[in-house]
Amino acid sequence: MKRMDRYDELMSLSVRKGFIWPTADLYGGFAGFYDYGHNGALMKRRLEDLWIDYFLHLGEDYYLIDTTSILPEASLKASGHVEHFTDILVTCTKCGENCRADHLLEEATKKSYEGIPPQEIDKLLAEHKIRCPKCKGAFAPSKPFHMMFPLMVGPMGKDPAYLRPETAQGVYINFKREFEALRRHLPLGLAIVGRAFRNEISPRQGTYRMREFIQAELQIFFNPKTFDSSIAFDDVQSSELLVARADKKDQGGADRATCSELVKSGLPLFYVYHLAKVQDFFLKELAVPADRFRFAELGEGERAFYNRIHFDMEVKQDSLGGFKEIGGVHYRGDHDLTGHQNTSKVSQTVTIDGETFIPHVLELSFGIDRMFWALLDAKYEKVKTEKGERYVLHLPPKIAPTQVAVLPLLGKDGLPEKAMPIYEQLAKEFKCFYDEGGSIGRRYARMDEIGTPYCVTIDHQTLQDGTVTIRERDTAAQKRPASSELGPIIGKLLSGQAKFESLP
RNA sequence: GCGGCUGUAGUCUAAUGGCAGGACUUGAGCUUCCCAAGCUCACAACGCGGGUUCGAUUCCCGCCAGCCGCACCA
Incomplete structure (x- = not known):
């Protein structure tokens, strides 16, 4: 690309x-x-x-x-910053070119002018008859260009600072x-x-x-x-x-x-x-x-x-x-x-x-x-799918802004009611996101793109046996633990103490 | 800072000196038993300022920002 x-x-x-x-x-x-x-x-x-x-x-x-x-x-x-973090610039009066005065002097004389006082510059430029390297025009008086932002501290602004x-x-x-x-x-x-x-x-x-x-x-x-x-x-x-x-x-x-x-x-x-x-x-x-x-x-x-x-x-x-x-x-x-x-x-x-x-x-x-x-x-990747393409941000779990999402498979049949307490429990421990709108695929895709490493889905089986699915971002693979064990499992996954593929 | 090019919804883009259109996203609803499905509706844009003009998003000037090249980056 x-x-x-x-x-x-x-x-x-x-x-x-x-x-x-x-x-x-x-x-x-x-x-x-x-x-x-x-x-x-x-x-x-x-x-x-x-x-x-x-x-x-x-x-x-x-x-x-x-x-x-x-x-x-x-x-x-x-620290040397006041002296060395300043460039003395001269501007050509004819073509507007800006040059570093010390570089011009060094080129002309083959001597180092590192940290030369600004007031000396114009004199030296004149002595060596230095003119604009582009158009041979004359230079306007030199101006210091400070890479540091200057500040005036105090009511009278008398204390110089940066x-x-x-x-x-x-x-x-x-x-x-x-x-x-x-x-x-x-x-x-x-x-x-x-x-x-x-x-x-x-x-x-x-x-x-x-x-x-x-x-x-x-x-x-x-x-x-x-x-x-x-x-x-x-x-x-x-x-x-x-x-x-x-x-x-x-x-x-x-x-x-x-x-x-x-x-x-x-x-x-x-x-x-x-x-x-x-x-x-x-x-x-x-x-x-x-x-x-x-x-x-x-x-x-x-x-x-x-x-x-x-x-x-x-x-x-x-x-x-x-x-x-x-x-x-x-x-x-x-x-x-x-x-x-x-x-x-x-x-x-x-x-x-x-x-x-x-x-x-x-x-x-x-x-x-x-x-x-x-x-x-390094981590944002376009992934081809059967129906098109989507984006996955493969952030390390420790860096991901949202750590886990809780998603009821459907917005009805009592699934949101079952999902909400699970979300509330996880949100005490993790940066957790709840979403019940739209198709499940769309919600997974949304989480993939901001790098959320794990999604927890509540489906009809949850109503029967209390298990949920955990989906891993990078592989879209799923595991099915009891919802009561989610907290410790996700904690270990995020810290790297447990690997997704070795979950039961 | 210099020269060239560019600037239209959140994103990507179309057209126009006379009502600025679409796609995606987003939101609401319907539908839907696992990977951006579908349907309906809705929100939302001409970078800023000045000039020319009856009328400027469109033409001109200035500024701001972005890109490319140069310079700069102790």
Whole structure:
């Protein structure tokens, strides 16, 4: 299927069924912003909960914290964002072309102008006689373009601040507090699931590049000399990872390499271990097909200067034209804590077993909205039937917005009266949907399309012996337990403790 | 941000300088003993603003949004 056809198909599902749509589309939309509807909000919440449950169990001292979306300028100066998250743009007075001033200077002089002060730019451009690369026109005075949204806080607006461009800084500036509160243990994991904001020049491709988006990030603080020895590497050493090294990732696919092989190739043991855990999350928890997942290594010139090692998680999405980044695993060294120590003048060193050092950071960073969309792309399937075709959203049961539907086979003969108490009972425990309108096939199809994993049907036999049918979404197979056992059965099916085919 | 294309019910689409039509969906009812069956009825749209015109969904301009290409994405 062509990319846009698939994209339109998914966006149509999203809009029709209450997953996601453009913010303020009542007013024509708002580029780079999306709202979640009732199914989308539930699914997103479940995805976040699954992420939290999985990643906080990677270590003993791993916790969720929650920090503000607005940060004072000083903290973002220390992180480098005020300086490096700004592009100096110059506009051609003749053809209107926008260019990055530092790139023009670098091209002309072959020197780096990373983070050059804006007031220097115009002078330098004039000195080197740089003109528009397209039409040779002259440039208007340069303007800084800030990827961060600036705010003026307080009644006089005198306190400069920004909407956070990433959640990570909330963790770094709270590290010392949590290190004390959690009684000076390393490794220490601190996670945030929350919103981040970037004033993208050109938001495109739906939820792929948004101006307000949700990150799930785990920052692991550790002693680089001892971290490897605390890792249970035996658990993963023979696991195969799907990896595209920097020189090969343009070819589109991925190679399989065991964790041991990757360590032999020079990657740190702790780093490979966490790659394995991240891959398990995608393949086992989210059930992304193996041929749609890979780690893509970022080479020297592609990664930020402070990232010593950087692999992105990528999921192949037909709606976006191939493998697209969902998140990254970044070994950031002591860059962040050192930066905050230098600016705040508060020591970020720790002393453990007589050794004093600044902890290193391994960052596991995920875009929730991107994962959300990738799941729709990977799981929404057109299925041919005898009479035509229908759509099934094969979401993992843990992520499905509605978990079970209760459906009387007919809207008469006392079946609704029998079904209602069953629904009320299940609704105490699960997100449960009741529907008695229209043919049973139509109601199954409706549930299939929003990914409801199980449907319970009340028929005439129920009136006689109290049994009901449970129908599984992906196979349409049915089982027939007593209605009194439904609660425990569905609970086990949803949590993965029981398999449908092994039900009696 | 630049250039090109586009914008009609929830979705997909038709036509038109003079009452905007259909299909699917949705809702109500009938029917129906397990996978979008059938019948009846109903709800529901010209992205926003301005201009030309007796009259604009249609032509023109601006804006917004989407797509493609470029640029951008520490």
